Amino acid sequence: MASAYTLYLTNHLQRGQGLVPIRKGDFFPLFWNAWVKATRKNLVLKSFRATGIWPMDPEIILKRFTPKKPKPLVEASQNSQNWVQMEQQLRGVIKSPGDLDAANQLSQTLYKLQVRNELLSYKNNGLREALVDKKHHKKRGKQLGLVADEDYNGGANLWSPRKLEEAHARDHQKELDEEAILINKAEKKEEKRLKRAYDHQEKEKRKVE
Secondary structure (H helix, E strand, O other), X not given: OHHHHHHHHHHHHHHHOOOOOOOHHHHHHHHHHHHHXXXXXXXXXHHHHHOOOOOOOOHHHHHHHOOOOOOOOOOHHHHHHHHHHHHHHHHHOOOOOOHXXXXXXXXXXXXXXXXXXXXXXXXXXXXXXHHHHHHHHHXXXXXXXXXXXXXXOOOOOOOOHHHHHHHHHHHHHHHHXXXXXXXXXXXHHHHHHHHHHHHHHHHHHHHHO
């Protein structure tokens, strides 16, 4: 209905070329033509089917209110399985009782590194979500980066759909680049912290040996 009314209204404005003002008496004919066009039998039945009115199917609407299962930030089951496999492999290489202490220390180091890796993944996902929110806030009232032609000398400028599309593409690529830089900085910072923790753990292990 809205699309049909918009179509008739647009055609009416185009016929007048902006020279004939719209009066109250023009609205009902436009509405009636849109009503006749939009209330065809096949369209009415299609809308009934889409809303579950007929054939009766409440699941069509109920599905829209069913909360989707959130995707886990870290695959806990997979990480647990990997940890169990590493533990088994580590125990498999112990050949003497003297290796047990070193194996325990190495096992603790691997476990801590795995936990830190999971925290890193969690932080990265949180950072990406924060960047998405920040991106939405920046879009409000943001000026589109349009680039005028070389022969532009000022004054009013009418932008073609191609120019608008190119400007949107440039802005989108700029946002992707900024997001990649921030994520890369966060990952490098966390990698350095993990490396310091690992080096410290190795140093303590050598002291024990």
